[in-house]
Structure formats: structure tokens, C-alpha cells
Amino acid sequence: xxxxxxxxxxPAWARSGLAADISGLRAQGDQxxxxxxxxxxxxxxxxxxxxxxxxxxxxxxxxxxxxxxxVTLRVHNRLAVDTSIHWHGILLPFQMDGVxxxxxxxxxxxxxxxxxxxxxxxxxxxxxxxxxxxxxxGHYGPIVIEAQDSDPDAVEREFVIVLSxxxxxxxxxVFSKLKKMSDNYxxxxxTVGEFFREGRKKGFRQAIDDRLMWGSMRMNAxxxxxxxxxxxxxxxxxxxPGDNWTGLFEPGERIRLRFINASAMSIFNVRIPDLPMTxxxxxxxxxxxxxxxxxxxxxxxxxxxxxxxxxxxxxxxxESNDRFGYARATLSPREGLVAEVPKLRERxxxxxxxxxxxxSSHGSPGVRSDTGGEHSAxxxxxHAVMNHAAMGHEEMDHQSMIHAGMGHDxxxxxxMNHAAMGQSSMNHSSMSHGEAESSPxxxxxxxxxxxxxxxxxKPQTHNHPKGPGVVGLAMNxxxxxxxxxxxxxxxxxxxxxxxxxxxxxKNPDVRHPDRELELHLTSNMERYMWSFDGLKFxxxxxxxxxxxxxxxxxxxxxxxxxxxxxxxxxxxFEVVTxxxxxxxxxxxxVVKPGEKMSVDITADAIGDWAFHCHxxxxxxxGMMRVVSVVDQQRPA
Amino acid sequence: MTPGMYxxxxxxxxxxxxxxxxxxxxxxxxxxYDPAAMAAARxxxxxxxxxxxxxxxxxxxxxxxxxxxxxxxxxxxQGWLGSDLHKLWVKSEGEYESEGRVEEAELQVLYSRAxxxxxxxxxxxxxxxxxxPERTHLVLGVQGLAPYWFEMDTAxxxxxxxxxxxxxxxxxxxxxxQRLILQPRLELNLAGSDDxxxxxxxxxxxxxxxxxxxxEFRREIAPYIGISWGGDFNRTADLxxxxxxxxxxxxxVAGLRVWF
Numbered sequence: 001x002x003x004x005x006x007x008x009x010x011p012a013w014a015r016s017g018l019a020a021d022i023s024g025l026r027a028q029g030d031q032x033x034x035x036x037x038x039x040x041x042x043x044x045x046x047x048x049x050x051x052x053x054x055x056x057x058x059x060x061x062x063x064x065x066x067x068x069x070x071v072t073l074r075v076h077n078r079l080a081v082d083t084s085i086h087w088h089g090i091l092l093p094f095q096m097d098g099v100x101x102x103x104x105x106x107x108x109x110x111x112x113x114x115x116x117x118x119x120x121x122x123x124x125x126x127x128x129x130x131x132x133x134x135x136x137x138g139h140y141g142p143i144v145i146e147a148q149d150s151d152p153d154a155v156e157r158e159f160v161i162v163l164s165x166x167x168x169x170x171x172x173x174v175f176s177k178l179k180k181m182s183d184n185y186x187x188x189x190x191t192v193g194e195f196f197r198e199g200r201k202k203g204f205r206q207a208i209d210d211r212l213m214w215g216s217m218r219m220n221a222x223x224x225x226x227x228x229x230x231x232x233x234x235x236x237x238x239x240x241p242g243d244n245w246t247g248l249f250e251p252g253e254r255i256r257l258r259f260i261n262a263s264a265m266s267i268f269n270v271r272i273p274d275l276p277m278t279x280x281x282x283x284x285x286x287x288x289x290x291x292x293x294x295x296x297x298x299x300x301x302x303x304x305x306x307x308x309x310x311x312x313x314x315x316x317x318x319e320s321n322d323r324f325g326y327a328r329a330t331l332s333p334r335e336g337l338v339a340e341v342p343k344l345r346e347r348x349x350x351x352x353x354x355x356x357x358x359x360s361s362h363g364s365p366g367v368r369s370d371t372g373g374e375h376s377a378x379x380x381x382x383h384a385v386m387n388h389a390a391m392g393h394e395e396m397d398h399q400s401m402i403h404a405g406m407g408h409d410x411x412x413x414x415x416m417n418h419a420a421m422g423q424s425s426m427n428h429s430s431m432s433h434g435e436a437e438s439s440p441x442x443x444x445x446x447x448x449x450x451x452x453x454x455x456x457x458k459p460q461t462h463n464h465p466k467g468p469g470v471v472g473l474a475m476n477x478x479x480x481x482x483x484x485x486x487x488x489x490x491x492x493x494x495x496x497x498x499x500x501x502x503x504x505x506k507n508p509d510v511r512h513p514d515r516e517l518e519l520h521l522t523s524n525m526e527r528y529m530w531s532f533d534g535l536k537f538x539x540x541x542x543x544x545x546x547x548x549x550x551x552x553x554x555x556x557x558x559x560x561x562x563x564x565x566x567x568x569x570x571x572x573f574e575v576v577t578x579x580x581x582x583x584x585x586x587x588x589x590v591v592k593p594g595e596k597m598s599v600d601i602t603a604d605a606i607g608d609w610a611f612h613c614h615x616x617x618x619x620x621x622g623m624m625r626v627v628s629v630v631d632q633q634r635p636a
Numbered sequence: 637m638t639p640g641m642y643x644x645x646x647x648x649x650x651x652x653x654x655x656x657x658x659x660x661x662x663x664x665x666x667x668x669y670d671p672a673a674m675a676a677a678r679x680x681x682x683x684x685x686x687x688x689x690x691x692x693x694x695x696x697x698x699x700x701x702x703x704x705x706x707x708x709x710x711x712x713x714q715g716w717l718g719s720d721l722h723k724l725w726v727k728s729e730g731e732y733e734s735e736g737r738v739e740e741a742e743l744q745v746l747y748s749r750a751x752x753x754x755x756x757x758x759x760x761x762x763x764x765x766x767x768x769p770e771r772t773h774l775v776l777g778v779q780g781l782a783p784y785w786f787e788m789d790t791a792x793x794x795x796x797x798x799x800x801x802x803x804x805x806x807x808x809x810x811x812x813x814q815r816l817i818l819q820p821r822l823e824l825n826l827a828g829s830d831d832x833x834x835x836x837x838x839x840x841x842x843x844x845x846x847x848x849x850x851x852e853f854r855r856e857i858a859p860y861i862g863i864s865w866g867g868d869f870n871r872t873a874d875l876x877x878x879x880x881x882x883x884x885x886x887x888x889v890a891g892l893r894v895w896f
Binding site for chain 2: 094095100101102103104105106132175176179180181184185187188189190191192193212215216217218467468469470471524526527529531536537538539541542543545606607608619620621622624626628
């Protein structure tokens with residue numbers, strides 16, 4: 001097998017079959033670990049390449065620690081450029097967090113930097129470079145912290161499953177190509193053939209309207225992933241699909257799979273056909289067990305699942321969310337056995353909801369409409385008082401506004417004062433009011449599958465700079481935490497959604513937030529510009545300031561057409577799936593296109609912390625901020 | 637100084653320091669590391685998170701044109717270098733007759749400013765080396781993506797002879813397959829006045845409607861074939877007809893589109 005030859009260059013934990021050993025990197029002395037960063041050769045699916053690797057290994061060594069210990073990590077830089085290691089998800093003093101220019105100066109060539117911090121948590125985490133684009137080149141590895149107390153999720157066997165994306169292209173070249181032609185990696189464009197197939201299936205009128213609607217906005221419904229399998233090979237523990245990493249088990253064992261998505265850009269949909277998975281941890285922390293058949297894992301998220309395989313081989317299938325490629329591994333009772341590898345499913349297309357223009361399901365999950373979806377809303381929430389003037393129409397680029405998806409039919413327009421909407425100054429020429437008549441799919445006002453609310457929220461405001469970097473403003477973003485990820489809506493099996501996640505024990509801080517901050521995820525795909533509130537990191541001098549121990553509700557509005565795994569260093573997000581005391585705590589949360597959702601934060605970690613989209617090239621393009629927790633009370 | 641004054645002074649000082657530290661935010665790490673090293677790292681971080689300089693060179697057309705009159709090599713290329721908002725933009729196009737003569741050669745050097753999500757405003761100079769006599773123009777243009785995915789490049793030119801002309805180019809791309817792409821293209825040139833020395837008359841000149849079919853072996857490298865119809869109209873056409881040539885005609889083209 002190819003894997004046998006490969007094993008030499010792999011860390012013990014990532015080896016296939018009998019060679020696997022997950023005891024972790026050996027400490028030098030009392031919890032002291034040496035990590036050397038260097039440019040090193042590696043082999044992916046039989047092809048030779050070079051990466052920026054830790055201890056010459058792809059992925060990096062497993063760091064297996066114990067909760068309560070203090071660990072020391074000596075990081076030696078043998079590169080010709082600066083490097084760093086960020087301990088993703090670990091709660092630590094900020095000066096040990098490893099982000100050059102935020103928490104420390106970085107590690108210069110030839111230098112050694114010593115990290116030292118106590119471990120206040122258990123679970124599955126990971127580490128990676130926060131310098132340049134080194135993460136894309138293999139500079140990432142897993143961390144497992146064993147709990148101090150006995151583990152209620154004790155199993156007979158465990159594997160660490162590090163998913164990642166590998167390219168033989170120079171990552172800076174990848175970024176530069178995205179700036180030149182942002183869709184150059186997309187080989188799943190909507191073709192003329194697809195148009196005719198769709199026309200025959202759903203009617204040509206609808207297919208034409210759909211093309212016109214997307215075309216009028218200069219948005220691409222087939223734009224699911226920026227960087228695709230046209231350059232990527234997707235890896236499980238450093239093994240390409242051809243290498244087929246294999247985990248060996250004894251029948252009857254309970255097995256814990258510690259999934260880490262260490263990709264630069266790739267969101268995966270993970271399933272093991274015929275083998276249900278019980279999710280027990282999310283982002284390192286215990287959740288109430290929930291059994292699923294498939295889950296999506298955003299970049300930087302981790303999920304621990306428990307499986308109980310029978311005496312047969314299984315394929316672990318991690319399909320990229322654009323379904324142009326996959327990572328694959330095998331779980332087997334014996335070496336050499338394989339199970340069928342399922343075919344890639346059809347590439348999904350974006351919908352009106354992804355542009356936050358679908359009025360079919362307002363409001364937050366859990367607030368179920370008991371009026372049968374009839375929008376006989378209370379007067380204060382009716383469109384009668386919908387203040388369109390407050391929507392900032394005068395500043396909006398109406399070329400990117402389509403009223404079709406607003407589903408006007410069936411809504412009460414009685415009191416809607418169009419004159420007051422300031423439309424006289426609006427450019428109606430490119431607004432397709434007519435489409436509401438012709439696209440029945442967009443008429444579905446009453447989406448019974450999703451919990452909905454009769455009360456219309458206030459129209460979304462956009463009090464941030466616009467300009468060349470911002471296309472499309474979410475007119476009607478909705479909470480989508482209860483929704484399945486793109487492409488899995490109709491999967492005929494159980495798919496994990498964020499509202500399935502409940503903290504296993506009551507959260508440590510259950511105070512109601514004192515204040516709310518709103519931040520918009522903004523972009524212009526055509527120019528490959530990515531930002532928060534319309535400003536790239538390079539354009540911002542001030543951090544987002546939080547005051548010691550205050551509780552803040554951070555509301556994220558995704559004005560873009562892409563899901564973004566948003567990550568805060570140093571503190572957990574409590575994802576507001578409901579108002580209970582068991583909100584799932586996460587370090588990374590995927591905000592869906594057209595979504596408006598909230599996380600609560602306890603600002604208990606003094607210092608400066610990076611906050612960014614964990615899609616590497618989005619961060620590189622400027623989708624980042626610093627969150628500064630200051631040792632002061634919030635001024636009254 | 638009384639202890640009260642001393643404490644008062646300290647209070648004022650600490651308030652000032654707080655203000656000061658607030659104005660220079662994101663500096664918490666200065667308490668743990670060399671502030672100069674942190675300042676340099678902060679600067680580098682900003683530069684590498686949104687302030688990169690990028691560039692593109694694209695030869696959209698490097699082609700051989702066959703007509704019933706004469707054959708020619710055509711080039712049209714452009715490139716830019718700069719940030720998201722500010723770019724130096726260079727464009728060149730020309731025609732080399734198969735008899736070994738450069739018939740047309742033009743170079744534009746422009747400053748390009750992103751003014752809206754899909755549009756760049758461009759200003760600069762255009763220098764026509766051929767045909768003779770040479771002409772230099774001031775250029776004011778708009779380039780970008782129109783609704784429904786039309787790639788547009790429009791410009792107004794003011795020549796050193798005081799003649800005003802305009803150019804509009806529009807392209808559209810249709811994916812027949814993921815690599816086979818059909819591209820209609822329209823180019824209109826409009827002269828506001830006669831330029832007798834160049835044999836140029838008021839009205840449309842050098843305007844073409846074209847169709848190219850390319851195959852992207854890689855996104856960066858695509859050979860193509862196509863057809864082109866057009867030529868000169870109005871008064872320029874009259875001038876050409878006087879010399880006994882057809883002002884308009886068909887051409888079959890084959891060429892290469894490359895970018896890097």
C-alpha cells in the first residue's frame with residue numbers, strides 16, 4: 001500500500017493502520033515540548049511537494065496534554081521568514097496566544113520562542129501558524145487535552161481525524177490568482193447545458209428569470225467555494241484520498257473520533273455511510289450527546305463523535321461543501337479492507353435566502369408561528385410601519401436589489417407608504433419588480449419546515465462604510481442556526497444543525513448581556529475583497545473594545561453570499577441558539593450567507609485578541625479585527 | 637506640594653495616560669515585549685491583512701486574422717499593478733500586417749481608481765505609434781462589470797490635434813462546458829470629427845462584432861477560434877471606398893488567450 005511508504009514522513013498519530021500511535025509527541029523533561037518549524041519535503045497521494053512543517057511532519061505532531069498541567073513549548077524557527085504558533089481554542093494569557101502584531105512580535109528566523117501556559121480545559125483543539133499563509137503549507141497539528149476528572153465519554157479506542165486542504169501551488173500565488181480572477185478555481189460554473197436541463201425540469205421561464213435575477217446583481221449562484229479541488233487535494237491525517245488513511249478497530253469497540261478541520265479554505269460535510277455518529281464534544285467542550293448521520297465542519301471547528309462499528313470496513317467521507325472533491329479514510333477491522341466510496345453529490349446552488357432577500361422565515365428559531373404561517377401580524381410589526389426610509393435606501397446600490405424575493409404577494413401592503421420610501425431618487429431601471437409574478441419558488445412565504453415568527457423584525461440597517469469593497473447588503477437577514485447547511489437541506493438522513501448542540505452542563509456565566517454589538521461580514525467577490533463592516537483590517541486603527549467581565553451580545557450579520565467560520569481568540573462564544581443556560585460554547589462559528597445571528601461573550605480575558613474569518617484568504621484580504629479586553633469598567 | 641495635590645496630579649496623569657493608551661490601541665502586548673518590535677509587527681500585520689499589492693497581465697487576444705483581402709496578426713493586452721482601490725493600468729493593442737508592417741500600435745498608461753463595487757474610473761494618456769502621423773491622446777474611461785455580466789471598457793479620447801473620439805468594448809462569456817467558453821464581443825469606435833491626416837472621418841470606424849470560442853486547458857491558457865465582422869462606416873468608409881477597398885469585411889481568427 002502507498003500508505004506504508006508514506007508512514008515514515010508522518011507523525012506517529014497520523015500513521016495509517018497498525019502504525020498509528022496516538023500517545024503524542026514525547027516531552028523533553030516535565031511537560032516541555034520542542035517544535036521546529038522548517039521547510040520540509042512531503043508526499044501527498046504519491047506526489048512530492050514541500051511544506052512549511054513542524055518537526056518535518058504533515059500534519060504536525062500530536063500534542064497530548066493533561067488538564068491542570070502547565071506546558072512549555074520551545075518553538076524553533078528554521079525558516080527564512082518569521083513564524084508563529086497559535087493555540088487554537090486554548091484559554092491562556094494573551095501574550096502566549098501567538099498572533100504576530102497582536103499578542104507578540106512573532107518568531108524571527110533562527111530564533112526560539114518559549115510559550116508557557118497552564119491548561120484550564122480539556123478536549124480536542126489544534127495549533128497552527130498565524131504568520132503569512134503558512135497554514136496553507138502544512139503548519140498545523142492536533143492538540144488533545146485529557147480531562148482531570150474521569151471521562152464520561154470514555155471509549156475503548158480513539159482516533160484523531162485532521163481534515164485539511166493541500167495545494168502544490170504557492171499559497172501567495174493562490175491569493176494573487178483570486179485577486180486577478182476570483183472565480184478561476186471554480187470548475188462548476190452554471191453552463192448552458194445546466195440551463196437547458198433546469199428549463200426542462202422546472203420550466204424555462206423560471207430558469208431564465210433565475211439567470212436574470214443573479215445576473216442583474218452580478219452574483220454567481222454557483223459560487224460555493226473560492227478555492228476548490230481544481231488545486232486542492234483534501235487530506236485525512238496527511239493522507240490523500242488515494243493514500244486512504246485507515247484506522248483499525250476491534251469489532252464491538254466504542255470509538256471516539258476527534259475531528260479537526262485544519263483546512264485553509266475548505267468546509268466539509270462529513271459522513272460514514274451505515275454508521276451513525278454521536279456528537280459528544282464541539283470545539284473541545286462537552287455537549288449533550290446527539291446522534292446524526294452527517295455533520296458539516298467549518299474551518300477551525302472541532303467535533304468529537306462516538307461510533308460503534310460492526311465487523312466490516314466503513315468509508316469516512318468528507319465532501320467539500322462545493323462537492324468538487326473529498327477527503328476519504330477507512331475504518332476497518334483489518335488492514336487492506338475498504339468500503340465503497342460514495343459518489344460526489346450534485347453541486348448545490350445558492351438561493352434567495354443566501355442573499356438575505358427571502359421573507360419566508362423571519363426571526364429566531366424556537367419562536368414558532370401558531371397562526372399557520374399567515375402573516376396577519378400584529379400592527380406594530382406589519383409592513384404598515386415598515387420604515388423603508390430608515391433602510392438607508394439612498395445609500396444603497398439598487399443595482400444589487402431585487403424585489404422579487406420579497407414575496408410581496410400575500411403580504412399586507414395596505415399601509416406601506418411607498419412615497420415615503422424615497423424611491424423617487426432610486427434607480428428603478430435595474431430592479432426586477434416583475435419577477436415576483438414569475439418565480440413560484442420565491443413565493444413560498446410560509447416555509448413550514450422551519451420555525452418562523454409572525455413578527456417582522458426591524459428592517460436591517462447598514463451603518464458602516466460601503467464603497468468598492470461592499471456588494472449587496474442583507475435586506476432581510478434571518479437567524480439560520482436551526483437550518484441545515486447548504487446542500488444538505490434535503491438529505492434523507494439526520495444532519496447536525498447548531499440548535500442541536502446543548503452544553504452538557506450549565507454554562508459558567510449565564511448573566512444576560514449588558515449590551516449588544518453588531519458587526520457585518522462584508523465583501524466584494526468580484527474584487528476578492530473581504531472585510532468587517534466594510535473595512536479591511538489594514539484600514540482600521542481601533543480595536544473592538546470590551547470591558548473586563550462585561551457580558552456582550554455580538555450580533556453578526558452576513559452580507560455576503562458565503563458561509564464564514566468566525567473565530568475569536570481567548571474567549572468562547574456562547575452561540576445564542578436559545579435563551580437557555582445551556583447555549584453551546586464555541587471558539588468558531590459558521591455564519592451562513594444571509595444570516596443574522598448572535599453570540600454572547602464574557603469578557604474575562606484581559607488583553608488583545610485576534611478576531612477573524614478563519615477562511616485563510618479572507619483573513620489575508622482583511623476580514624479581521626482585534627478585540628481588546630481592557631482592565632476597566634465600562635464607562636457609564 | 638501637598639499630598640492632596642500630589643494625588644490629584646497622579647489622577648490627572650493616569651486619566652491622560654488612559655486617554656493616550658486608548659488613542660494607541662491594540663498595544664496590550666507592549667507590556668510584555670519590546671514596544672519597538674511590537675510596533676513593527678503591528679505594521680507588518682496590517683500590510684498583510686488587506687493592503688497587498690497585486691497585479692495581472694492578460695493578453696486577451698494574440699491572434700491571426702484571415703480575410704479575403706489581407707491577413708494580419710492582432711494583439712490586445714492589458715495589465716494592472718496596485719491595491720484594491722488604486723492601480724496603474726496599462727493597455728496595448730495593435731495590428732501587424734502579414735506583409736511585415738505594423739499597421740496600428742497603441743499604448744495606454746492609466747491611473748485606475750475603484751469608484752464602486754464593479755467600476756473603475758481611469759485616466760491617463762494614449763500614445764498611437766502607428767499609423768502615422770503619431771497621435772497622443774488624453775484618456776478618460778470607465779471599466780468594469782455591468783449588470784448581467786457584461787465586461788465593459790469605455791473611454792473618451794482627446795487627441796493632440798484636438799479631435800475627440802470614443803471607444804466602447806463589451807464582452808460576455810458563456811460556459812458551454814466548464815472549459816469551453818463562447819465569448820461574443822463588440823467594439824465600437826466613434827470619431828467626433830475628421831482627422832484627414834489619418835484618413836479618419838466622423839462617425840463609426842474600426843468597429844467590430846466578434847464571436848470567439850476558447851478552450852481553457854488551464855484557466856490561464858486558452859487557444860481559440862472565432863469570426864469577426866466589421867470595419868469602417870460613415871465618412872471613414874467613404875474615404876476607404878475612394879481608395880478602392882472594402883470598408884467592411886469578415887475575418888476568421890485563431891489565437892491564444894493567456895494571463896498570469
